[in-house]
Amino acid sequence: MTPRNVSLSKTTRFSIAGAALVLPLLLAGCTSATTPTPQTTLASTTQHVHGIYVDQMSSKVLLASHDGLYAAAGKTLVKVSTDTIDLMGFTPTADPRVFYGSGHPGPGSALPNPVGLIRSTDAGKTWVTLSRQGKSDFHALSATDHGLVAFDGKLRTSADGITWETSSASFSPAVLAGNPATSVVLATTQQGLQRSTNSGSTWNAVPTAPLMQFVAFAPSPEKAPTDAVGIAPDGSVHVSTDAGLTWTAAGRVKGEVQAVTALAQASGKPAIWVATADGVQSSSDGGATFGPVTP
Template sequence: MTPRNIFLRKNTRFSIAGATLALPLALAGCTSATTSAPETTPATAPAATSQHVHGIYVDQVSSKVLLATHEGLYDATSKTPVKVSTDTIDLMGFTPTADPEVFYGSGHPGPGSALPNPVGLIRSTDAGKTWERLSRQGKSDFHALSATDHGLVAFDGKLSTSADGITWEKSSASFSPAVLAGNPATSVVLATTQQGLQRSINSGKTWGAVPDAPLMQFVAFAPSPEKAPTDAVGIAPDGSVHISTDAGLTWTPTGRVESEVQALTALAGDSCKPAIWVSTATGVQSSSDGGATFGPATP
């Protein structure tokens, strides 16, 4: 397969109506172990709608599947994907938190939205139905955005961190990340760049290159309900999948995604192998064997 142009991100489209998901994958770990949303009728995605997908999220408790798209946030758990947000926002940046009701986002307002362009950092406290302004309105479009145990890490042309989503501190890092991957349970953050994988152990304040790591375009931690994640999944520009069991320090190849990847998420799965979901140019695919094989995530 011809290698893809690295970091030519999320420009292909697929029908969101074809992104219905079945979630038979077990999500257990390897060891035993405030604004109210208005009452509205959710809009379903018409069959002809095609979307840029900027992010994919699977709740580790409820198995709810969300797609952050060019036209807003969609719940793709059931057969017919349903638009979640009452406002149309191009969610270029999207990240969950430890609270399944709280998300952060960034990007551009859509038709009918009263948000400024760019929207800066916005937050939802009702699982994506409504969004409130926090900071950087009219100034920042955070294309890369992630949460850690100390706040947020974001990139709008400059890498920055924030403990509260309001006050931002610029990082001394000079690289441009395609993807930032953190987790609310840990201070480790991974960043994919054209020069190679970068890693932070202090929630994005300082960074260092990961020696011998494969060149990857997408990366995500695979959290479990029991502990802070040490498993991570990475996907290279050619679609090859790599797994790390030590929070991104070393990587092992496992398989390949045969369609152009737009977004990646993962959870702890059976037999110490992460469960993986990818949004691709042809729809959503999933793997229950740590990326060795993928198949359409259809009922």
């Protein structure tokens, strides 16, 4: 379910110019990552968030940032990754200890630039290279039940993270949202929402969907996800119960949204976490209301 440089400048987000909604320049140049401290304030690091993940079992919140992977602990962040990597692309898998990422190496890292596709098997502490080193900076990256879907200027799919196929799709996604339990993938674009039912091999537009910048599935431990959450450029929240085919308006997020994730709940309304420039907010009522994440 995503979606990512120093302050997520206007070239890397939707913006509002008059009444027009403009897609970001997804592959704008990224600056070198700064040297982080093991623990830093939430507000300072959430100005650089490219992805957010919440573990289904522990509810631990992880932020993929310009300076690496961090765990949110109240108003502070604790660095998880030993290397400083600008994680422009980040996605979890069905295994809570296995993540995939992409982006640029930071100070002290021996990884190539760009890093291509990298993988962690220890919940983000260390990373190894898999493919496309020096070639790809995947700004959009997501896992499905058949592998990975990614965008580095071209939309690509891979069953094993090593061999890649280039899609014939012509759109440029801001965010790719899949889930390891399903073949459905959603992509936000300037022209509107795109949807794939075969792990990114082919795509169809969803003309009735609102124009959204961020989208994420809300997985459940019991079944493949059908709930999804989307956020428009103006912060309005939309919820789907049929894997992105139809959408219902909910509430609104205050602040500059940078990443979103969600989990299914017994209530039928997804729990939602949103990283903004001011911190992490969450909703337990399907996006109707949001409040700051607290310990």
